[in-house]
Amino acid sequence: MILNLAVTPGEVATSLIILVMVFVFVRALRSKGRKQLSPPGPWSFPIIGNLFQLGDHPYLTLMEMRKKYGDVFLLKLGMVPVLVVNGMEMVKQVLLKDGEHFAGRPDMYTFSFLAEGKSLSFSVNYGESWKLHKKIASKALRTLSNAEAKSSTCSCLLEEHVTEEVSELVTVFVELSSKNGGFDPRNAITCAVANVVCALCFGKRYDHSDEEFLKIVKTNDDLLKASSAANPADFIPCLRYLPLQIINSPRKFYQALNGFIALHVQDHLATYDKDHIRDITDALINVCHNKYATTKTDTLNDSEIISTVNDLFGAGFETVSTCLYWSFLYLIHYPEIQAKIQEEIDGNIGLKPPRFEDRKIFPYTEAFINEVFRHASFLPFTIPHCTTAGHHSEWLFHSQENMHVY
Ligand code: HEM
Incomplete structure (x- = not known):
């Protein structure tokens, strides 16, 4: 069969006119449909x-x-x-x-660095296997947080870790203020909260001046900054192919964090004892080794364990430390509120360290914390x-x- 591709200028013009008419008609139909179905909103540029x-x-x-x-x-x-x-x-x-x-x-480009398809928080693969993964992670977090404390005065392991870190934080604050007078508490707060998460995830706390620890805290901070700054490739997908720093920088921070967590998980895999679950990483390994799991989706593989710990690590300490940082700011700005909180705590428990169960006798303090969440709104959007x-x-x-x- 021979195709005759020779066309006259008249035919080209006619085809173009028809094409434009079809396009305009389709646009008109689509925008008519959209007027009926779409929610209202501002006019947007192409x-x-x-x-x-x-x-x-x-x-x-x-x-x-x-x-x-x-x-x-x-x-x-x-x-x-x-x-x-x-x-x-x-x-x-x-x-x-x-x-x-x-x-x-x-399916955002930035999420693709963080997720690699295995993260809880950023996975685009919502479904039965994601739900199971979330259930496993929530259970590990709950079980380890509520596990029996090593010392007798705390009601659970989480309370024990928090109490230890608070007392360390007070020592650091006293040192900083005696050296410098006024000081920025940000680093000390972040280290204290990161230590609670490390203790839960890896059964280990670090000294505030430990270099490995400070490097990881900084990497997490860089990762958050790099992934919270608007990444143009998230909004204009074809830009992801450009080799630009602004588009690809979160990837290297995420890999560094994953490397740190992977080392801990490897170490845990080597020393794991099913009768002695030390922390969340062990609890997740326990699920992997669960002989009752009947299918592959009932369990997690090593890289899913690493990314689950990474999720908890990343989600758990920046949020809480930012909340504490805001709380300090409000307390400095409103000294009369600070005095009332002090009065409520001293009046009820004196010099004893507060415990989770004291929450019910600290209504003013609790109202203050809720008000910090509401007023500071440091996370105004969900993911x-x-x-x-x-x-x-x-x-x-x-x-x-x-x-x-x-
Ligand atoms: C002040 C403390 C915290 C605040 C304000 C906060 C806030 C949030 C917000 C807004 C989301 C997104 C929810 C969504 O998109 O539906 C989220 C998700 C998440 N948070 Fe937190 N969070 C805090 C503490 C923590 C802690 C301590 C942990 C764990 C140790 C944690 C683990 C997670 C995880 C794993 C997700 C992802 C859940 C999912 O995708 O379903 N968060 N958080």
């Missing part, structure tokens, strides 16, 4: 979407947009449609009542979610109400 409208404080901009568009609105971050969900009722609907439908994670069923692929951000700093 390719960059609404990226440049978000400003330096996206959560404040989104709160302003909420006033105009309501609790649920749609915008575009680069080329990606993002649904923003605001307000207690709507957030409850999405995360709890319809949680299963919105439990996925979007982005996406839908798990149907053909909707929008990401979801949850912007919380009344939670910004004045």
